[in-house]
Amino acid sequence: MNNTQKTESLPRACLVLPTYNEAENIEPLIKEIFAAQLNIDTHRLHVIVVDDHSPDGTADIVEQQMKTYPRLHLVSGIKTGLGDAYKRGFSFALETFNPDLLLQMDADGQHDPKLIPQFINLTNKDYDLVIGSRFAVGGIIPNLTIWRRFLAVFGNLLVRFVGGITNIKDCTSGFRCIKADLVPKCNLGVFSTRGYSFQSSLIYELLRNGAKPIEIPIVFETRTKGRSKLSYSDQIEFVFNLTKIAYRNSGEFIKYCCVGMIGVMVNTLAYILFTRYFQFSIEIAPLMSMESAIISNFLLNNYWTFTNRPQKLSFFRKMLNFHLAAGFTGLVFYYLLFLFLTQVLGLNDMFSIIISIFMGTVSNYSINSYWTWSKKINH
Numbered sequence: 201m202n203n204t205q206k207t208e209s210l211p212r213a214c215l216v217l218p219t220y221n222e223a224e225n226i227e228p229l230i231k232e233i234f235a236a237q238l239n240i241d242t243h244r245l246h247v248i249v250v251d252d253h254s255p256d257g258t259a260d261i262v263e264q265q266m267k268t269y270p271r272l273h274l275v276s277g278i279k280t281g282l283g284d285a286y287k288r289g290f291s292f293a294l295e296t297f298n299p300d301l302l303l304q305m306d307a308d309g310q311h312d313p314k315l316i317p318q319f320i321n322l323t324n325k326d327y328d329l330v331i332g333s334r335f336a337v338g339g340i341i342p343n344l345t346i347w348r349r350f351l352a353v354f355g356n357l358l359v360r361f362v363g364g365i366t367n368i369k370d371c372t373s374g375f376r377c378i379k380a381d382l383v384p385k386c387n388l389g390v391f392s393t394r395g396y397s398f399q400s401s402l403i404y405e406l407l408r409n410g411a412k413p414i415e416i417p418i419v420f421e422t423r424t425k426g427r428s429k430l431s432y433s434d435q436i437e438f439v440f441n442l443t444k445i446a447y448r449n450s451g452e453f454i455k456y457c458c459v460g461m462i463g464v465m466v467n468t469l470a471y472i473l474f475t476r477y478f479q480f481s482i483e484i485a486p487l488m489s490m491e492s493a494i495i496s497n498f499l500l501n502n503y504w505t506f507t508n509r510p511q512k513l514s515f516f517r518k519m520l521n522f523h524l525a526a527g528f529t530g531l532v533f534y535y536l537l538f539l540f541l542t543q544v545l546g547l548n549d550m551f552s553i554i555i556s557i558f559m560g561t562v563s564n565y566s567i568n569s570y571w572t573w574s575k576k577i578n579h
């Protein structure tokens with residue numbers, strides 16, 4: 201049996217490659233991906249390029265290459281975001297090829313195709329989800345701008361500690377290999393995420409459906425040519441999507457937000473009481489009303505939001521932590537971030553205050569969840 205006949209009978213692995221204006225990167229990448237087939241004995245590789253009518257002619261190059269590579273396919277659509285592109289690519293792969301594995305990868309040279317055989321090998325060893333991880337021990341992100349590095353690190357911390365996916369270090373990586381039978385269970389059709397936050401939603405859904413994950417350290421190179429397509433709307437969608445993941449993972453975050461809203465009412469009522477009834481001065485009254493709200497928030501969180509958690513710290517230690525967390529997030533998010541957004545970035549003050557309150561709530565929740573009411577046992 202020659203090599204071609206041998207691979208014909210193998211189960212299929214479909215690599216879904218989303219592209220938007222990747223004309224300068226796509227040709228060498230496809231060559232490298234198919235070269236990796238030589239080191240894969242167990243699966244037959246198909247590559248599905250999902251292109252959204254890139255104005256730079258990416259699709260034309262792919263069509264040219266399809267003449268050389270019979271297992272190269274093109275799915276074209278209207279640009280509505282990275283998540284939508286993946287959904288389209290996955291559906292096409294599942295319906296057309298009935299694959300054993302689905303792979304995800306960026307088309308800009310940031311992911312090394314030479315790792316594909318290793319990813320596939322690990323699924324042969326009983327792992328359902330192999331993640332090319334920038335944050336596993338040995339993972340490196342050289343030459344990334346400080347802003348992009350911050351987004352990658354902070355975004356992951358949020359997914360992990362707000363979303364509750366604590367066992368995965370890189371929840372937003374776009375380099376993965378997944379056992380295909382898990383994907384239909386994830387119900388991609390009802391994912392509301394259209395952009396980059398698809399990646400974290402997918403991880404959450406896969407784990408919820410019992411996927412056994414493993415992370416492989418990768419070197420996340422800078423893109424070979426062209427510009428990143430990550431937009432501000434992707435970043436905003438990402439943050440809002442976190443609350444959904446957090447809520448679906450547990451109702452604690454929602455309870456925490458309700459407590460926060462009750463806190464605003466307590467703050468206001470206490471202020472009215474201290475100034476109008478007890479006649480305190482307006483220098484003192486705001487501090488007293490703020491402290492009343494902090495104490496009422498603490499008690500509600502202790503006896504309602506986190507009541508089912510094993511109690512690790514003493515009541516007073518939790519109270520102290522809660523105050524420190526409130527001071528920290530108050531200063532960093534409600535004040536410094538607000539100043540940064542309005543004064544440095546020149547954004548509208550109402551938009552900035554909403555972002556600051558949102559980021560402050562999310563961070564405050566994370567700190568209290570993982571410090572004040574930590575689930576971990578003290579050794």
Ligand SMILES: Nc1nc2c(ncn2[C@@H]2O[C@H](COP(=O)(O)OP(=O)(O)O)[C@@H](O)[C@H]2O)c(=O)[nH]1
Pocket residue numbers: 217218219220221222250251252279280281282285305306307308310374423427428429430
């Ligand atoms: N089809 C499609 N591909 C996209 C879209 N947005 C990004 N991509 C592709 O998704 C991959 C990751 O995007 P990239 O801009 O490199 O994101 P970054 O690595 O986070 O900066 C690249 O291959 C992009 O061409 C989109 O809306 N549609």
Ligand SMILES: [Mg+2]
Pocket residue numbers: 306308310423428
């Ligand atoms: Mg990229």
